[in-house]
């Protein structure tokens with residue numbers, strides 16, 4: 001069984017294509033709606049909450065857990081892989097979404113824009129991964145505080161969301177008007 005973890009509802013945008021591509025795979029989804037959003041929390045909190053979610057999914061019988069959440073992938077994945085798995089769960093695996101998304105972008109663009117919650121922007125995880133894959137790639141990040149809360153509250157089609165998104169787009173284009181690809185670096189945004 002494959003475990004999929006997110007800070008809330010957002011990771012369902014990752015679970016759906018997994019089901020479409022691997023229809024016979026059984027999955028278990030855990031969204032931490034009670035404590036979302038993660039994107040405004042400290043690195044330590046994100047690490048502790050993510051680890052709790054991962055432990056829960058391991059205990060349910062998932063030997064592989066995907067952190068669908070960009071924020072958890074950016075702020076907690078490496079520490080879980082390096083410090084927790086070898087000692088406590090040597091036969092289990094945790095994977096994230098930052099590296100695969102960065103690999104896709106590196107193949108398709110040299111000027112990349114990124115919308116994300118504040119903690120993902122602060123981690124600079126995408127900036128580092130993309131630099132690693134192609135030092136010439138220019139990454140322009142825009143933090144979108146409040147957007148996850150609106151989506152978790154079911155207000156994705158509201159004037160407040162429209163205004164917030166328009167402001168983020170304006171900021172991005174003010175920083176670089178020649179962006180080729182934009183990554184919605186949060187599972188809630190699609």
Ligand code: DGL
Nearest residue numbers: 037038039070071186187
């Ligand atoms: N869904 C998460 C992500 O992909 C984070 C949203 C949040 O909890 O702030 O980054």
